Amino acid sequence: MKKMSLYVTLTIGALISLFPFYWAFIGATNESGKLFFKAAFICSRDKIG
Amino acid sequence: MSTKIVEANSMTPKVEGRTKMKKHVWRKKIVPYIFIAPSVIFFSIFMLYPIGYSFVMSFQTSVGGEMTFNGLENYRRLFNDAIFLKALKNTFIILAVQVPIMLFLALILAVLLHSSLLKWKAMFRVSFFLPAVTSLVAYSIIFSIMLMNDGLMNQLLEWIGIGSIPWLSHPFWAKVSLILAMTWRWVGYNMVIYLAALQNISEDLYEAASIDGASKVRQFFSITIPQLKPVILFTAILSTIGTLQLFDEPYTLTKGGPSDETLTIGMYLYQTGFRYFDFGYASTIAYVIVVLIAILSFIQFKVSGDER
Secondary structure (H helix, E strand, O other): OHHHHHHHHHHHHHHHHHHHHHHHHHHHOOOHHHHHHHHHHHHOHHHHO | OHHHHHHHHHHHHHHHHHHHHHHHHHHHHHHHHHHHHHHHHHHHHHHHHHHHHHHHHOOEEEEOOEEEEOOOHHHHHHOOOHHHHHHHHHHHHHHHHHHHHHHHHHHHHHHHHOOOOOOOHHHHHHHHHHHHHOOHHHHHHHHHHHOOOOOHHHHHHHHOOOOOOOOOOOHHHHHHHHHHHHHHHHHHHHHHHHHHHHHOOOHHHHHHHHHOOOOHHHHHHHHHHHHHHHHHHHHHHHHHHHHHOOOHHHHHHOOOOOOOOOOOHHHHHHHHHHHOOOHHHHHHHHHHHHHHHHHHHHHHHHHHOOOO
16 A cells, blocks of 8 residues: 555656656647647546547 | 085085975976866856856946946845836746646656666666656747647647646736646656666665565654765756746746746846846845755755754
């Protein structure tokens, strides 16, 4: 249990730490308009229309 | 006559020996200076001279493009300058909130990553340290894109039902954005410093504490924290200096806005020097930052009780 919570905490932290790099990659490979579309896609499929 | 020549000849090797010895000693003394001369010369030209000259400039003002001496007028003006006082207040708010949060998170992460229970340590360490090797401007731009009104963060907040937040256009949230961005970048850097220090703490101490029945929490507060005290002080001073010189993040994320609410003294120094070309006043601001850093570092040394 102790080990599990350690891994969960560190994995969440690592994901938060790495997410801006993923978003930088998305930004580098998409036009600005598409970037916001991608954000909408991540957050809610209903908004894609 | 011949006796004198013989005497002179017998003295010559001794004199020559002494001269050689003197030359050798002189060379031995002078060679290190010759080796360090280039760096001293360049340091003097590019560091000492600008530092000294900016001190002189802090007592000057630009009139018609020429620098004229105006005594303590710049210093008097500085302490009555509402924008400077606002920048000072903003800087201290960021310092008081961001530095403790960042150092606390860095310490916790370092302790977790030092755990013997953990596998894939290198992968986690790289994940947390990666932001520290990112270009300051690049990460500020990424955050400004993520924190835009239509950006990812707001879409995510709307999706979970909280509603969007004016991250970069509200005085309070703009400061929060800066603190978030800075914490993201610098936690890993401080974590690595703590991790190196943790690896130097003898395992015998923990073993002895375990035998005495000390819990993990007790061991953390009674062994880890006291052993890390000099390193914590070091990181606190480095972070304080860094925050007092804060420029890149507010310049790229908020441009000091809204209505100077994220203007820092570093940014105000830049604006005064390179936007209004008031180099005398900018030098005065620079010297006030130096004095503030010296005072805060002294206080930190005194509070921590470290006289070394």
